[in-house]
Every structure is written in C-alpha cells, then in structure tokens.
Amino acid sequence: MDELSSRILTRIAVAVMVLSTGWIIFEALRTDPAPGEVAHKAADRAFADGNYERALRNYRDSLQADPERTDAIRGKARALLQKGRHEEAISWFDQAIEQQPEFAGTYANRGIAYDRMGLFEEALADYEVAMHLDDAVAEGPGLITRLLHMNEPPPTVADRADYLRAQLALPEEERMLSMPEEDKAQRTYRQRP
Template structure:
C-alpha cells in the first residue's frame, strides 16, 4: 500500500478518535440541561455572575433535581453576596443528596463568611468525612491554568485553624483574616 494512503488513513483515524471524544465530553449532553450548566460554569469562572445565575435558573426551571446546578447556583449567589439565597440553594443540593461533599464544603465557606464559624467547622468536617480528597485542594494544573503559583488554603486547613481558634477564649481568637480568607476556593467536582 502507498505510504501516503497509510498516512492519510492514520491521520483520519486519529482525527476521528479525537473528534469523537471532543463530541462526547463537550457537546453531547449526558444529563438534560448539561450544556447550559457548562456554559453557566464558564460564566461563573469568568466572574460573570449575572449571566451564570440566569443560566442556572433556566436549567433548574426545567430540571429541578439537578444537584450540580443547585450547587453552582449557590456558589454564584455566594459570590454575589446574596447569602440567604445561597444557603437555600446549598440546602437544596444537600436535600437532593445528603452525601454531596462539595455542597457541604461550600456551605461551610458560606457559614465562614457570615461569621457562623461553628457551623462552618461542622460542614467542613462533614465534607472531609464524605470525601477525604477534598483535603488536597486544587491540583497543580488547575492552579497553573489560573496563574495561582501558591497552593491556596484548603477546607482541611481552614477546619484545623477554626478548631484551634474556637478552643481559645473569645478575646484571643483571630478567626477572620480577609486577605487569607479571600484566597479560599470553591469546590464543585
């Protein structure tokens, strides 16, 4: 067989395989509403909270049992500082799956931000019990793609810190350090 024909067959085979996986993992919806959900996540990551919230609301209007959309909506509302609505969405996600570690972790962040530190500690510990991998935090590739050179604090770090501070007399506690608290990352996967 001619070398050019073999090269063409090989190239087309590789392109076919790559195309299939691209379609399967970025175009094909495995869950109804998934494409809108993905677009909403892109808006959320880009800081376009208004558009993200609109998409998550659209997804949830059609698919009320979509726990990941409830979580993403809650995170969006948290970023918009709409704390009561955010808590409601976290609670809905947990109501759909009481073993949803990411929802507990992020509700812990919400509780932390609004000063409910005991509740935050409880949620962090529950999340870590359900999914110990959350203690690892974001990996190097995630940090590299977002230009974050240092490893941000994880919920395990924050839980340990809160636990130590809550044991101290109230006058000696240093629970909030806005500069460090702002580096805490959300957990979705």
C-alpha cells in the same frame, strides 16, 4: 525520505482521517443533550470566567428545564456565594444536600458561606463533614487548576478547619476567627459526581 518513513507517514495520515471521520459521525448521531444541559455548560463556563451574574442566569435556565438537576443547584449556590449572597447560597446548598447528602463538595461550600457570615461553628461542622465524606476535599484545587490559575495555593478546607478548631479552643477574647484577605482567597470547591 526512505520507503519505511513514507509508509509510516501514510499510515498515520490514514489513521488521523479515519479517527476524525469517526468522531464527526459519532457527534452527528449522538442523542440530544439532557434537559438543561446546554444552559448548564454555559453557566459553568461563565462561572469559570468569573461572570457570576451570567452564570446565575444560565443556572436558572438550566433549572427551569430540569428543576431537580443537582449540579445546577450546586452551581447556582456557588455563584450566589461568589456574589456575596450568602444566605441565598446556603438555602441552595441545603437543597443540594437534600438531594445528594453524600456529596462532600456541597458541605465544603456551605461551610465557606457560613465562614464568610461569621458562623464559625457551623462552618467547622460542615468542613468536618466534607472531609469525612471525601478526603480529597482537604487537598484543595487540583494540580492543573493551581498551575493555570493560581500563583499560590489558596487555603484548603482542611487548613481552614484546623485554623477554626484552634481558634475556637482559645478564650473568646483571644480569638481571631476572621482574616478578610485570606478568607477571600478561599475558593469554592467543585467536585464532579
């Protein structure tokens, strides 16, 4: 190895050591997490793993530490939605909307709950509010999520809103508002504040 390569490797090694040491010091000096933060992160991991019962327990713990924690309220609502407890989910989505009425993802998810309950007009209204507040809702899950977790992209809020709008325009006897297999594929929407 020549002298130039040796110097470059030495500098890279020193830089890695300095950065690692800096990170360790930063983590050691960092303040305590906000009330409910640890339980909330555990709940998000459980939700991502599909363990909705454990997610509900952890969201409950997070809310006991901080009852006004909107992200935990939304998380609990999403977990209830995934468990098929739609009316409870809507109640929690309503609380989240009261706290943050401009947060599009909550309307999209409440729309999914209404949709699954057969309340299609309410679902469409929530989908439209969500898309009005944030056009990114219409795009569905991000590229990384689709690559890692999905063979085919699920129907988006915009897809479902378009479908409901078209079906509700038909005479009642011609409507086909629910397609259980496709409806089940619709994922809840997670949006970071």
